[in-house]
Amino acid sequence: MTPVRDDLLQSRWAIAGLCLATAAIVAAAFMVVPRLKHQGHGRFAVVDLASVVRTNQQKAVALLADKGADQVSRTAAMTQARDFGQQLDHEVRELSAECGCVLLMREAVVAGDLEDLTPALMSRLARK
Numbered sequence: 829m830t831p832v833r834d835d836l837l838q839s840r841w842a843i844a845g846l847c848l849a850t851a852a853i854v855a856a857a858f859m860v861v862p863r864l865k866h867q868g869h870g871r872f873a874v875v876d877l878a879s880v881v882r883t884n885q886q887k888a889v890a891l892l893a894d895k896g897a898d899q900v901s902r903t904a905a906m907t908q909a910r911d912f913g914q915q916l917d918h919e920v921r922e923l924s925a926e927c928g929c930v931l932l933m934r935e936a937v938v939a940g941d942l943e944d945l946t947p948a949l950m951s952r953l954a955r956k
Contacts, residue, residue: 842892845909846885852913853877856920871929873943875920878935880949884912919952 891897891905923945924931931945 839892841906842888842909845906846888849884849909849913849916850881853881853916856913856917871927872932873927873929873945874932874934874937875923875949876934876944876946877916877920878933880916880946880953883950884909884916884953888912915953919949923949923952 888905888909892902894901897905920931927945929943932942934944934946
């Protein structure tokens with residue numbers, strides 16, 4: 829295989845990994861919603877999951893597109909992209925438990941002001 833073809837294959841895998849991470853986040857959100865009816869939480873907060881995912885995707889794509897990156901760096905970027913969905917799910921659940929609130933996607937709020945915990949989520953993800 830040529831180096832260009834290898835890069836193209838790596839990019840396709842990166843995009844596939846990012847799509848899988850996004851799908852995992854959406855699936856986790858759908859699993860949490862039915863539980864909300866039974867938990868009786870009275871407090872709500874929001875997180876901007878779209879920007880969190882977009883930021884992660886931009887970092888992964890930048891690492892994969894870096895012409896100076898070696899194969900070890902690219903493999904690490906692929907691993908991070910693959911594991912991001914699980915890490916995000918874990919951190920969202922932990923943040924919800926810590927604040928004692930139901931976290932909603934920012935886009936789900938039609939009216940009213942709720943506390944935005946996106947910076948706290950981003951900080952938690954950066955620690956890992």
